[in-house]
Amino acid sequence: METICPICNSLASYIVQCPTCHNKMEAQGAIEEYFDDYSPYLDREITEKLDGVAAEKCLHIFYCTECGRDKRIPIDKIIM
Ligand SMILES: [Zn+2]
Ligand SMILES: [Zn+2]
Structure with missing residues (x-):
């Protein structure tokens, strides 16, 4: 089973x-895409923790x- 935004x-x-x-x-891109500009080596899990958003959510601007x-x-x- 897979969860997608x-x-x-x-x-x-x-x-x-x-x-x-x-x-x-x-709607703009997901926050992860913005993070990629500054921190390309952060994996998705860490990025979501930084945002304070649970893994089941995708943070959008x-x-x-x-x-x-x-x-x-x-x-x-x-x-x-
Ligand atoms: Zn999304
Ligand atoms: Zn306005």
Whole structure:
């Protein structure tokens, strides 16, 4: 059994409302991808511990194109 993130695998899209201007926020890549820029040798498990997010969640950044605010939202992984 394998758990995957629906956003990383393009299975679902999440609509998140910006808390500041109520515009629609757009999903960006998973946080792990951002970490890769700075720490390519960190394995996934360590990265998830650093984020304080359980392994069953994938942390995504949602970005508001209207006011530039971003928000980290843990996405529940689904079982395939
Ligand atoms: Zn993801
Ligand atoms: Zn906004």
